[in-house]
Amino acid sequence: MIHFPLAMRLLARNWQSGEQRILVAALVIAVTASTTIGFFTDRLGRGMTNQSAGFLGADLVLESSRPIAADWLVEARNKGLQAIETLEFASMVINGEALLLSGVKAVQDGFPLRGEIRTAAAPFAPDAATQALPLPGEAWVAPRLLTNLGLQVGDEVEVGAHRLRITRVITFEPGSVGNPFGVAPRLLMRMADVAATSVVQPGSRLTYRYLFAGHEADVSKYRAWLAPRLGPSHELVGVQESGRAVGTTLQRTERFLGLAVLAAIVLAGVAVAMAARRYSERHFDTSAMLRCMGATQRDLLGLYLPQLLLIGLLASAVGCILGWVAQYGLLYLLAGLLPVAPATPHAWPALAGFATGIITLAGFALPPVMRLKDVPPLRVLRRELLPLPSRAWLVYGAALCAIVAVMWRYTDSWPLTLSVLVGGIALAALLSLLALLLLSLSRRFNSRVGVAWRFGLNNLWRRRQSSISQILAFSLTLMAMAVVALVRTDLLTTWQAQLPADVPNHFAINILPDQVEEFASSLQAAGVVTEQLYPMVRGRLVKINGTAVQKSVTKEERSDNALNRELNLTWTTVLQADNQILTGRWWQPEDTGKPRVSVESKLAERLDIKMGDELGFSIGGETLSAEVTSIRSVQWESFRPNFYMVFPPQVINQFPTTYMTSFKLGKEEKPLLRELVARYQAVTVLEMDRVIEQVGVVFRQVTLTVEYVLVFTLLAGFAVLFAALQTSQDDRLYEGALLRALGGSRRQLRSGHLAEFTALGGIAGLLAAMGTECLAWVLYSEVLDLQHSFHWHIWIIAPIAGALLIGAAGYWGTRTVVGRSPMLLLQNQ
């Protein structure tokens, strides 16, 4: 039977006494974290699905590095399809002295065939869809291009030999999704203006995209017609393929952030369980009294469950609202990186967050609260009587069910849920063990420290179960934060460190054969030391020993980047300084004109290419076969021009060729770039310092997002701390009163508490440092391919940060214990 008014009155009174605050705070944290990520991924996901066909800009796209045969387009139109062409290339865009590498896209009337371009009048102004395109002589650009070049809408920029007036800012454009974190900001212009730029020359690195749209059946027919005609330099992308790629990226992001949120929810759950247990224990007497007055078990459930439910509903509602606000923070942090404008928020992430709150409450709070119905009425006469403890399987089973239910939502895969669960339990067990070890070690110092520390360390040991759960919560959170911070700084500094003073920091590509000498002498005249100029021919590796490469390699190898794009092929007689012949021999004069090739060692290893193998290349629609006569090691990090495939002279020189080189420019020499680019319009200069800077910006943004989400985890950790404090509050009050009655000063008591929580935080920090070091080692060696070195500063910062943070929080949390009069407390006991 539900005694609703009575239940509400009890709830209101308990609320005033502050009993349920921790429980509510923990729930709010769980729901806020869950709702924030829910909103974020939902809005992004729907933004993407809404624009799925619009992403591609067509129903079918054919990518090619050179123009396709005219009859392919004729055939498309004969089959009733619309067909248009776009051209993409990288080019330096210039405003006065400032220049920036930009991803230029030239389009024809009718672009896009599907979806729409969204533009705004100024950077970060509200955007809207448009049917228009830039007029001839105009350009639309990404906001970053404006800010980096110090431009405004209405200004002019130079692209190659041509000047274009910027008339709009692009916020979304179909077909740009493949590389949402791309380094070069977009510039959209008319195809008709391309010739005037003089950027496009034979051998230039270009991407032609042919867009087709029409009835589904017609598209399928054309696809079937086209498929057998495609060469190695072609790639066909339909809506499905494009959607899948985008979906995977999103899914990964979602899972990554989901794990952080999951940690926050589990920690919040632990806090909820602790708070609920305390709540339950404080109501044993009430329950016994009510039983005496004739309340049945159902009556008691009818009193307590509505209270719990209402707490859950209110906390979840507050969490939903906070989550709704917090998602804007997340979107703001990631602004500029998002591939699409997020869709308008829907209600369901709020509902899902709400459900998370109720599930967390049910899983973690229900078992202790259910104990209330089992309080024996005889407790009114014999205070020592307790209800049977909840069965362990019930407590852990309910919590586990709640965790699995929430986890499954984030991972959407049973194997992943299971592995995360098992991994999490194993990690928690290991950390608990280490925490116990450190706690017992800390006791050894007991005899050598002052009374305050002894009091603090004793407290930690006496309540070790609760201490360990707090240490666990904080060490995990600190560890996650430290790893993220470490990876960020290490990746960036490693990249920057790999650019020592004398190493080239600029690449010039697309140098036309007739400009090679002039270009080299311009650099020399300016006093810039250049590397050798290497010819570059673009071709694809298509056969190994006569077998199509896609068949002769395994499934994993098939996804190798080197097989899925055109390689830069070169010829030279001089072996690069940092290259080393591992097997075979370097070119001798007699090799000239012979179809032979030298292969980079790691690629050879990956594709199982051996000495004497016959490699087939597709270059400009023709095929060429060459024998492997040497295998070379290459230092890719040297930032000097390097190649997978090196031929002897006069083997591939009949194909369209451009040249490339690298050189070192100091910051003060940058104006030279402007001259070079103005003079050699086809040349593209890659400023590696800028690229690294830009990657750094992107990286910082992404890691900031992760840290943003980790704040929820940290808050949940604090909820655990305060729940634990609340649980031990009565004991502490009694002890405090007793110590003071025995002559202890407030100051001693305060120092004791400070020592206790400083030690707790220090131990958590120490564990976090251990975990960080291990995790960083695995990450660096297995994932990031970075040299791992001992991070001594983490071993100092983490324990100190932990000690300060948790010391301060614990000190604050125990202030009431110190503030009460000892007399009063003893009377209460």
Place this chain on the structure above:
Amino acid sequence: MIAARHLSKRVETAAGPLDILTDIHLEIQARESVAIVGVSGSGKSTLLGLLAGLDLPSAGEVFLSHYPLHDLDEDGRARVRGELVGFVFQSFQLLGNLTALENVMLPLELRRDRQPREQAAELLSRVGLGERLQHYPKQLSGGEQQRVAIARAFVTEPAILFADEPTGNLDNVTGETVIDLLFRLNRDKGTTLVLVTHDEHLASRCERLIHLEAGRIVSPVKAASTA
């Protein structure tokens, strides 16, 4: 009103089984007032718990009115308590988060009574706390708290009132006032009163004494006078 036949309570301890009550046989008539007395550990509170249906005997039978408590499950006994029984405890057992009025309303609300507020307020006035309805227990003195507890016990007009050391936590003067109140209400409402006490003066005001020694009744004695 209350009958116990061959009532025994045995508990398992680390040192083996321990008999707390052995073969208790008693009957208490309606409107009778009975004091259970004895030294500490003689089994007084255990007997009270068994008679009130708070606990089950190891052997024997307990009837409250016509209900066989020994045959009922805990919820069944709770219903009987709700219908017939009121309690007053040594430690008052008031809910600290509720006002005096709300504490007294509680048993009425559990029974879904129509006008709990009016009845509770009226009874509090009768125990002299008409001006302190909205006070919380910690704002009341010990004697006042026990008066709230007495009001709470009588508000449902129970047929039987069990009291466990009702003056145990009070000084003599306050205890006397509380006892007067208890017996006055008992008389006015026609309640059967069973109380456990150390206090000889309090015991002497009951019509009958049941003396327990080591878990057995030694001498059912008629009291000299009634209050």
